[in-house]
Amino acid sequence: MEVKDDKSKKLDKLLIGMHAIACVQFAFSVYYDYTYIVIPRRVAKMHSAYGGKFKFLTFWNAILQAVFFFVCLANDFGGSNELSPTKRPFLRRFKDFFHASLAFPVAMFVGVTFWALMAVDRELVLPRAVDPYFPWWLNHLMHTMIVVSTIAEMFTAPRQYPSRLAGLGGLLVFMAIYLIWVLIIYTKGGIWVYPVMEVLSWPLRICFFLVLFLFAAALYIFGEYFDRLIWGQTRKSAGKSGKKRKSK
Numbered sequence: 640m641e642v643k644d645d646k647s648k649k650l651d652k653l654l655i656g657m658h659a660i661a662c663v664q665f666a667f668s669v670y671y672d673y674t675y676i677v678i679p680r681r682v683a684k685m686h687s688a689y690g691g692k693f694k695f696l697t698f699w700n701a702i703l704q705a706v707f708f709f710v711c712l713a714n715d716f717g718g719s720n721e722l723s724p725t726k727r728p729f730l731r732r733f734k735d736f737f738h739a740s741l742a743f744p745v746a747m748f749v750g751v752t753f754w755a756l757m758a759v760d761r762e763l764v765l766p767r768a769v770d771p772y773f774p775w776w777l778n779h780l781m782h783t784m785i786v787v788s789t790i791a792e793m794f795t796a797p798r799q800y801p802s803r804l805a806g807l808g809g810l811l812v813f814m815a816i817y818l819i820w821v822l823i824i825y826t827k828g829g830i831w832v833y834p835v836m837e838v839l840s841w842p843l844r845i846c847f848f849l850v851l852f853l854f855a856a857a858l859y860i861f862g863e864y865f866d867r868l869i870w871g872q873t874r875k876s877a878g879k880s881g882k883k884r885k886s887k
Contacts, residue, residue, distance in 0.1 A: 654796055655715045661788045662708035668780040669701045678772045686769075689828030696817055697781050700749045704785055707742040710734050711792070722797045723874060735798040739866075740809035743789045744858040750786035751858075752851070756835065763835040793862075797870050800863055807859050814855050818848060 678686040685694065692698045711734060714720070718730030727735070756764045765778070800806060821832050831837045836844055 650795075651715065651720065654720060655712065657791060657795060658708050658711040658715060661792075662705055662712060664780060664784060665701050665705035665708065665788075668777060669698070669705055671777060672698065672701070672781070676773060676777070678769055682768045682772065683766060685830050685832060685834075688824070688830045690820075690824045690832075694821075694824055694832045696745075697749055697753070699817065700745050700785060701781050703741060703745060704788065707734075707737050708788070710737055711796070720796055722870070723799070727799065736801050736806065736809070738789075738792065738798055739800045739862060740806040740859070741813055743793065743862045744810050744855055745813065746785040746789040747858045747862075748851075748855050750782055752854075753782045763838075764833060766834070793865060794869060797873075798866065800866060803860075803863070807856060810855060810859050811852065814852060 673692050676692075680687040688694070710730070714728075714730040714734045718728045718734065720731075724731065753764055761767065765773070801809075825831055836847070839847060
């Protein structure tokens, strides 16, 4: 049985606290948005159109992050947060895949695209007319804290990335499902989820979708690189120490 030193115990407590806070904040943001945010049709007709809250990738992502950090909590108590465990428990394997393929790239995708479009023209993503109905703190929970939380997870908890085929494939399948959903909403409700799509012709929309898919793939690869940058040297040092112990 492994005996943990004081440093490991403190790190475990830090992870449990961070994961609990993140899980609660995203679960609360989903609950509050779904229960209390009502935007009149005269202000922004897409909010009351077919699909409800589930039209928006931001809402999907908030649910995704709440579930992910719940998985993190379950792993804290019943899995493993070791750097390179000899045999990864199921919870750890699931958590690693979840973060690599969905939680990190989707959070970054939502945060980066939202704030980039806000900088260009906020009317394309969050019109000023919506401000009285959508509080600023909820906006930051769903569009800013997602980035902060997923980067904090990168720095505080190690992970083993899946094969690129599996990880990137999982991300692109998720993005394809959401794109199909956007097209269903347009077919059923006659409205585009995001105003930016309304001002584009079909050829430009197709190019826009392709660029977003490529951007999502780039974020996945960035996640791989970022993970190596943070944990790569530590893994090498741990591997060398393990070899030295075996040779004795």
